[in-house]
Amino acid sequence: MSIQAKHIEQPTVLYLNGVSVSFDGFKALNSLSLYIAPGEMRAIIGPNGAGKTTMMDVITGKTKPDEGTILFKDEIDLTKYDEAAVANLGVGRKFQKPSVIESLTVFENLEMSLKGGRSVWAALNHRLTAEKKAKIDEILTMIDMTGRAHDMAGSLSHGQKQWLEIGMLLGQEPQLLLIDEPAAGMTDEETMKTAELFKMLAKKHSLMVVEHDMDFIEALDCKVTVLCEGSVLAEGSLAAVKANQKVIETYLGR
C-alpha cells in the first residue's frame, strides 16, 4: 500500500481517504474519507454496524485497512504502527465500555496514563515526581474526582468510570482523542457535564466523538458526520444533517 499524497490543502490532524476494510467479504468500511482539522471537535453518528468502531480500530492500529490512506498530522502514516505506537504518537482512545483498571486506585490509574516512561526499564525505575503529582491533581480536579483519588477504580459508578477514563486520556496528552459513546450509562446531569468538559478540551485537542445520544450531540454543538454502511452519508451541522433526506431514511427516521 503506497502512501498517497493528500488531496486537500488545509492542515488536518486526521486524514482518512478511501479507507476500506472487509471481514470475510463483509465491507465494514467502504472507501471512507474523513478529515479532522486541528482543534476541531467532530461528532460521529450512525446506525449500528455503520463502521464506527471499525473506523477507530483502523485509526489506532488495531486493524489494518485493506486499502486507503490514514495520516496523522498530515504526514504520519498510521497504518504502519500498532496500538501502542499509535498511542505514543499522540492518539488517545476511549472505549465504549469503560475500561479503567479496576484493581488499582483512581490515582494509580492516572499515574500510569501520564505521558512518557513506556519502556519496561522506565516503569521499573519510575518515581512519582512533584511535577507528575501536580499533573495528576490537575486532572483529578478537571474530572471532579479529587476526593476519590485513593479509592479503587472498581468502586466507582459507571459514569465516574467514564470520567476517569477520559482523565486517563488527558494524562496521555494526546493531540487527537477518539471517544466512543462517552455518555452511555450516564445520568442527564453527568451527560451535560461531559459535554461541557469536551468543549473545554476542544480548545487544546482535536476530538472525535462517537455517540447515539442526540441531546449530547446537540450540547456539543459541533460538526456532525453520519456514517452508514462503512462510508460517509452526510456531513454538516446537526440541524443540516437532521434535515437531510437520506439521513432521515436510513437512520433518524426509524
Add this chain to the structure above:
Amino acid sequence: MNDSFKGGPLTRLIMNDQAGRRLLGVLLAISILVPLSNLLMPEGSILHVSTFTMTLLGKYLCYALLAVAVDLIWGYCGILSLGHGAFFALGGYAMGMYLMRQIGDRGVYANPELPDFMVFLNWTELPWYWYGFDQFWFAMVMVLAAPGILAFVFGALAFRSRVTGVYLSIITQALTYALLLAFFRNDMGFGGNNGLTDFKDILGFDLQADTTRAALFFSSGLALMMGYLISRYIVTSKLGRVLVAIRDSESRARFMGYRVEHYKLFVFVVSAMLAGVAGALYVPQVGIINPGEFSPINSIEIIIWVAVGGRGTLFGAVIGAILVNYAKTYFTGAFAELWLFLLGGLFVLTTLYLPKGVVGLWAQIKGKMGGPGSGSGSEKAEGQA
C-alpha cells in the same frame, strides 16, 4: 494507600508490607534456627531437628520460591503458565551437571572425565554442552541462563503473536511435555530416564554431611527471601501496576501506549530464572534430578499451591506451597492412594469457595472480628481473581 507515594524503593519494599515483614521475619528465623538446632542440639532433645526433617523443610522452601515465581506471572500479570516445572527442572539439571562433574573418578566406572551413564553408553568424550560444568560459577550462570533463555525465546514468540489465556496455558504445558520426552532420551546426554544422581559433594563439601545440609537449607531460605523481595520490588513499582493493567484489561494497556509483549516477556523471564534457582537448590537436597520433574502434573501442582495460598499476594504463594506440600508429605505417608483425590478436591474447593485462597480467608476472618477498619493493611484488591 497514601504511603506508597512516600519514601524510596527500600521503604516501599519493607515498610508498606506488613504481611511480607512477618513472612520475612519467620523465614529468617527458620533459616537460622533450623540449621543451628540440627547442628548444635543433641539428638534426642526435643529441640533437635533431624537432618531428614531439615531436608524436607528445605524442599518446601524451594517449592515456595517456585510458587512465588508462578504467582509473579499468574497473580499479577494473568499469565497462567502450566509449564513452569520446566524452568525449575532446567535449573535443577544445570546444578545436577555440576554435581556430576564433581564426582570425578569416584563413579562406578572410575572415569575421571565422563559421568557413569556416558561410560555405560560407550561414549568416549564429553559432549560440548557439558563443557564448563565442572566450574561452579559456570553452572550457577547456567542455572539462570538456561531457564532464562528458554523463557525469552518461548515468550518472545508467544507474546508477540498475542497468544493469551487458555491457548498460552496449553502451549506452556506442551513445552514441558516436549522437554520431558526429550530428556527421557539417552542420546540427549542428560542421563535418560535415570537422570543425574549419585552426587558426592558440592564445592568440596560432602553432600551427606549435616553441615552441608544445613548450609543448603540456609541457602534455600535466603533464596526464598531474595526471590520474595525481588518479586515484591517488581510488583510495587509502576511496572507492577502495568502488569496488573495487562491482567485486568490488556487492550487498555496497549491503547495507553504500553508494549504489552515487552512487559510480559520481562516478567516471564524473571519468573523462569527464579524457578531455575529453586530447582538448583532442590537438586542437591533431594540428591537426584530426572525427567520426571518435567512432568505436566508437577506444573499443575504449582498452580494449586498458589491458588490455595491466594494468588496475587506473593506471601500467599509461600504459605500455599508449604501447606499443600506438608499435606502431601503427610497424606502420601498415611493414605497414599487418597492423595491425588484430595489434591483435586482441594483445587475444586479453593476455586469455588476460596477465590483468594487461605490468605483471603484470613483477611476475611480478621475483617469480621476486628470490624471494617482492621483490614486496612491487607493487600487492597491485589488478590482479585
